[in-house]
Amino acid sequence: MANASRSPSLVDEKGVAEYEENVMDIAAGRGHLATDEYGQALVEFDKAAESRLRLKIDLFIIPTVSLMYLFCFIDRANIGNAKLAGFEKDLGLEGLDYNIVLSVFFVSYIVFEIPSNLMCKWIGPGWWLPGIEIGFGICSVATAFVNNIHEACGVRFLLGLFEAGLMPGIAYYLSRWYRRSELAFRLSLYIVMAPLAGAFGGLLASGILKLDSFGTLSSWQMIFAIEGIVTICIGIISFFTLTDRPETALWLSQEEKDLAVARIKSERVATTELLDKFDTAKMMRGIFSPTTIITAFIYMLNNITVQGLGMFAPTIIKTIYPSAGVISQQLHTVPPYIVGAFFTLLFPFLSWRFDHRLIFFVLCAPLMIIGYIMFLASEDPMVRYGATFLISSGSFAFGAFCAAHVSANVVSDTARSSAIGAMVMLGNIGGLISTWSYLPFDGPNYHIGNGLNLATSSTTLLLGAGLWVYMTWDNKRRDQVDVAAALAGLSQMQIQDLDWRHPGFRWRP
Template identity: 60%
Template sequence: MATYTEKKGSLEIVDAGTDNGLEKNAQYDQAEVVFDPVAERKLRVKLDWYLMPLVSIVYLLCFIDRSNIGNSRLAGLEKDLGMSGYQYNACLSIFYISYITFEIPLNMVCKWIGPGWFIPICCIGFGICTIGTAFVNDFSQLCALRFLLGIFEAPMLPATVYYLSRWYRRSELTFRLSLFIISASLAGAFGGLLASAILRLPGVGSVHSWKMIFLIEGIVTVVVGIVALGTLTDRPESARWLTEEQKTLANDRVKSERIATTEVVDKFTRAKLKRGLTSPIAITTAMIFLLNNITVQGLAFFLPTIVATIFPKRTVVDQQLLTVPPYALGTVMCLAICFLSYKLDKRGIFLILCAPFSMIGYSMFLATSAAHVRYAATFLPVCGIYAYGAMTTSHVSANLVSDTARSSGIAFTVMLSNFGSLISTWAFLPFDSPVYRIGNGLNLAAQSTMFILALGMYFWIKAENKKRDQRDVQAELAGLSLSEIQDLDWHHPGFRFRN
C-alpha cells in the first residue's frame, strides 16, 4: 500500500506496506494506491482552471459553427442562394458524410500528434470554413464548405473526451465532460441571441444579413483557436503550471484506476485498438448515443423552424429569441445530472432515467396542435438529451483500460452516433409542417429504444461482473508478459465493468 501525503508544500510517497500499489494493480482491477485528499483537491482545482475553460469555449464555438445554419435559414439563406425543395436537408447531410468518414482516422492522428496540438489546429480549420461560408453565392459552394467543416469538426468531441481522460479520474470525468458538452445547449441559446443581435448590424460590403452571422462567428473561432494553440497543454509531463510532484500525482491517479497500466500515454498496438472497437459497452453505448443524436441535432438544426411554425406571426428576431429558454433549461439540467453522476460515481442509472423526459415531450407534440402546449413540450426533451453526451463518452472511457483503446473506443462511439445526426437532417421535412408528425414520432421511437438499451446494458454489466468474480485471475495470467496482459484490456480476468 502506498499513500501520497503533503509535506512542506510538496508531495511524497510514503510506503505503508511491502506491496507497491501500482504494481499490484497490474493483476487486480482495484486501486491499491491511496492519495492524500488535500493534495488531490489542489491538483483538481488547478486542472479545472487551466483545462476546462478553454476546451469548453472551443467546443462551444464548434457547435455554434455547425448549427448556425439553422439561424441563417430564418434570415433568408435559402432565398438568397436560390435553394428549394429538400436542398437544405441535403446540405445538412453533406456535413455528416465527411463528419462520419473522418471520425476514427482523425482521432488516430490526434493520438499521434497529441490532443494539445490537434484540437487547436482543428478549431482554426473549422473557423476558416465558417468565415468562407459568409462568401458563398450558390448551393454548391455552400455544400462544399459544409463538407470541409465536417472534416475539421469530426474529431472534436472524441478528441476532447480522450484528452480529458489523460488528466481526470473516472468519477471526475463525467462532470468535467458536462462542462463542455453543455456547449451544445449553450450554442443553441447563444446562437439565437447572437443571430438576433448580428442581424441588427449593418453589412460589410457584400456581406449582410445571414452572411454576417457566419463572418463574425468564424472570426471569433479562429482567434480562439490561435490562443489555444499556444496555451493548451498536451499532457501532465509538459504542463509548466504543475510542479514535478503534481505531474507525478496526475499520472499516478489515472494509472491507479486502470488495470495493468504502467504509463498513461501508452504505445499504440493493434490489439488495444481492436479492444476499443469491439467492447460490448462501447457498441451498446454508441447505439444509445446514435439514437440520442437524432434528437439533439434535430433540435439544433430545426428548433428555429419549429418555433416559427408554432408562432408564425412573430417577427424573425422574436422567433430567434424564443429558441433560447429551452436551451437554457437544457444547460442547467445537463450540469445537475452530471454533477449527481460525479458525486455518486454512477453513469448507467442516469442513462436509463434521462430518456423518459423526451418520451413525454414528444408524446405531447404528437397529441396536440395547441401552440403553447407544443412550445411547452420543447422544454422536456432538453432536460435529458444533453447529459447523454457526457454520460455516454465517459461510460465508454470508464470501461476501457489503455490510452489506445480509449482513443479508438471513444472515436467509434462518436462516429456511430453521428449516423443519428445524419438521420436527423431528414427528420423534419417541409411537407410535414407544421405538426411534423414524422420528426416527432421518430424522436419518440428513438428515445424509447434508448431507454430499453440502457436498461438492458445495466443488468448485463451486473450479470457479467458476477461471472468474472468466479474466475481465477492468477491462473489465467500465468505465463503472460506485462505487454500481453496490457493488450487484454477489458478482457483481463481481473477487470470489472462499471455501471
C-alpha cells in the first residue's frame, strides 16, 4: 500500500518496525497524524496502487453524481425552454413577471446552501444527496400543473430549497475521496453537466415538444413532467449507488479503504481523523477564510454569466435568429454548450496535471471579456452567435475551479463543508442577479445585460490575479515562522482547530 520513507518526525531510535506499524495506524485512521508539523506527508504512497484506486473511485462515483447534477441543472433551466413553448402566455405573465418567477428560485437556493451542506455532513451524503434529488424531481413535475404566477413562484421556491444542497454537497462529498490536485478535474466531470444540460436540455425539449401530448399534458407542461420523472428515477437509483465515505464502500477491499483514507489525511496538517465531529471553530474557519471569501465573490460574479446563459440563452438566440421556428431556435442553443463542455473538462484536466488552479482563473476570464465585447460592439448575427461560444468556453469551468480551490485551502472536514457551502451560497447571489440582467425593455440587443457581464468578467480577472499574488506573498511570510515555537503550549485539539491558521499550513494556488 505504501512505502515507508524514514521521516525524522516519526522514525526514532525504536526503528523501522515501529514506524511501519504507525504507517498502518495512519492508514486505518487510529488517531495518528499523517503529516509532520510543517504539513509534509509522513507516508510515501505506491503510485500504481493510487492510480488503480483512483480509477475505481472514478467509475463507481462520478457517473452517479454527474447524472444527478445534469438533471438538477435541467430542472432549473428548462423554464427557459418552456418560455419559448408558451409558458408565459398560458400563465398570463406580463412585464417583469417572468423575472420574478426566476428570482423566487434563487431566494431559497441561496438561503439553504450552508444549512443543506451541514445537513449533508450530519446525515451523510449517501442519504442526503439522493433525498434532495427526489425532492426537486417532484417539484419539477409539479411545475407542469401550475396555472398562475403565484403557483409558479411557490413551486420554484421549493425547487430552490431542494436544489440548494446538490452542487455544494457533491463537491464536499468528492473531497472525501480525492486529493487536492485531483479534485478540480473530478468536480469538472459533474459540473460539465451544466453546459451539457443546456445542450441536452435544448435537444430534449425539442424532442418532447414533437409529442402530441403526455397524458393530459401538452406543450411546455410535458417538458417539466417528463424531465421531472427522470430526475426522480435517478434519485431512487442513487440511494443504492452512493456510499458515504471510503470506510463504508462495499466495493473497496480493506487495503483500498486504508489507502483511500491515508492519502487524504496525508495532505491535511495536524489532522488525526478524516471525518471530524461538528466543531464551531472549524466551521467559522471555513466560512471566513480569506480564500473562501474572495473565491466565493469570484464565483458570484461568474454565476451571473452561467445562470444567465442557462435561463436566457434561448431568448438571446431568438433575437439573433428571429425568423427561425421554435425548434430551430432551441437547437441553435446546443453548439455553444458543447464547446463550453469541452473546455470545462480541458481546463480542470490541465489543472490536475499542473496542480494549479488560479492560473486558470486568469486565463478563462479573457474569453468571457472578448465575448461580451463582441455582443456590445456588433449586431451581426454570426458575430454575436460566435460570442456565445467564447462565453461558454470561459465561464463553465469556474464552478469546478472555485469549489476545488476552496476545498484545497482548508484542512478539516467541517471547515470544508462550511467553506464550500458558503462559497456556493454567495455565488448564487449571482444567480439571483442574473434573473434581472436581461430585461424585456433592454431587448433585442440587451446592452444592460451584456455590459453587466463584461464588468463581472473583468472584475473576475482582477480578483483572480490579486488572490494569486496574496497567496504567494503569505506563503513566503509563513516560511519565516518558527512552527514549533508558534504551537508551543497548545493541545492537539487547539492545534487542529487552527485549520488554515496553522503555521505549517501553506496556501495551494
